[in-house]
Amino acid sequence: MTERRQVALFVTCLVDTMRPRIGFASIAALEAAGCEVVVPAAQTCCGQPALNSGARRDAEALARQTIAVLEKYAHVVVPSGSCAGTIRVHYPEILAGDPEWGPRAEALAGRTWEILAFLDQVCGWRPEGVTLPVAAAYHDSCAGLRELGIKAQPRRLLAAIEALRLMPLAGEETCCGFGGTFCVKYPAISNAITEEKAQAIEASGADLLLAGDLGCLMNMAGKLHRQGSPVRVMHTVEVLAGMGAGPAIGEAE
Known part of the structure; x- marks a missing residue:
């Protein structure tokens, strides 16, 4: 009997507060891929908002706290490219000068x-028996694409969904306008970027928009909803876990 991988799920603030369904879908997909999933109760924010806002000391404190909670696990899995990128890329950077925490940050980064990406590259998993007869478009979120190299992995996973057609999306690698605190600091620029993205989504002919970062998804879902678009929006892991027929982001649960 193959030993099950132990995985710590870092849920993220947005998933916890705005869309817990993504957390449950993550557990379902990881368990289907043969993992034993643990959700450490002491986890909090990864520190990304503080880091983006220039609050370096606060970001370092949250990094140390997160490392202490997660470092005992063999694998840490995150349903967000931006939060995963914070742990994997930025923790080693901001703690590089700390002789104790720098090496601990590097060690955790290598297991996050x-x-x-984890389901595809580490588990080699593909969803079985999942059918969703829709035309879907995929948006490559900036952090996942540029910090972690996530591009082909979600598309390989989605190719195993029966009856799902992946439509070409113009500007699929272009920012959606969210950018974490960017949308708060520069709302007019953010709105203009999101407007262009919404137009491209509508033109794709897709019924469903997918991505791997809830912040981006909420931003695009909000714009599409305000424009009266029928396009539904979901996190990719929801579809992979067989939850694609449920309520989309912005719809009543």
Whole structure:
């Protein structure tokens, strides 16, 4: 009998507060891929908002706290490219000068994965018996694409969904306008970027928009909803876990 991988799920603030369904879908997909999933109760924010806002000391404190909670696990999996990128890329940077925490940050970074990359690259998993007859478009979120190299992995996973057609999306690698605190600091620029993205999504002919970062998804879902678009929006792991027929982001649960 093959030993099950022990995985710590880092849920993220947005998933916890705005879309817990993504957390449950993550557990379902990881268990289907043969993992034993633990959700450490002491986890909090990864520190990304503080880091983006220039609050370096606060970001370092949250990094140390997160490392202490997660470092005992063989694998840490995150349903967010931006939060996974914070742990994997930025923790070693901001703690590089700390003789104790720098090496601990490096060690945790090497065991931290965005969930779609983990399911594809580490588990070699493909969903079985999942059918969703829709035309879907995929948006490559900036952090996942540029910090973690996530591009082909979600598309390989989605190719195993029966009846799902992946439509070409113009500007699929272009920012959606969210950018964490960017949308708060520069709302007019953010709105203009999101407007272009919404137009491209509508033009794709897709019924469903997918991505791997809830912040981006909420931003695009909000714009599409305000424009009266029928396009539904979901996190990719929800579809992979067989939850694609449920309520989309912005719809009543």
